[in-house]
Amino acid sequence: MLRPLSNRVLLEVTEKEEKTMSGIVLPDSAKEKPQTAKVVAIGQGRLLDNGERVAVSVKVGEVVLFEKYAGSEVKYDGKEYLVVKDTDIIAVVE
Numbered sequence: 496m497l498r499p500l501s502n503r504v505l506l507e508v509t510e511k512e513e514k515t516m517s518g519i520v521l522p523d524s525a526k527e528k529p530q531t532a533k534v535v536a537i538g539q540g541r542l543l544d545n546g547e548r549v550a551v552s553v554k555v556g557e558v559v560l561f562e563k564y565a566g567s568e569v570k571y572d573g574k575e576y577l578v579v580k581d582t583d584i585i586a587v588v589e
Contacts, residue, residue, distance in 0.1 A: 497571055499578055502541035502551055506532035506561065506577040531588060532577060533558050541581075551581045558588040 499505045509532065534557045540548040553559055566579035 499538040501538045502581045503538045505536040508532040560586045
């Protein structure tokens, strides 16, 4: 498994098939990029100048909302993940 470093968070983006009201399946090029994902792993937190660490504010298993063009896409063991900084996470979906 991948373990993010510092204040980074590993997300599993769940993409759903999108259809129009009339039942036409939209191609990938016509879809909007999803902005919700499940937290798979978190880093140990950001290191401050005084040597203390600020913990990441989300937990593994939570579903989060992140900025639209945030992060780096990573492929590992046949699955696609997104690695984002904790500051790119906007909210936790409850």
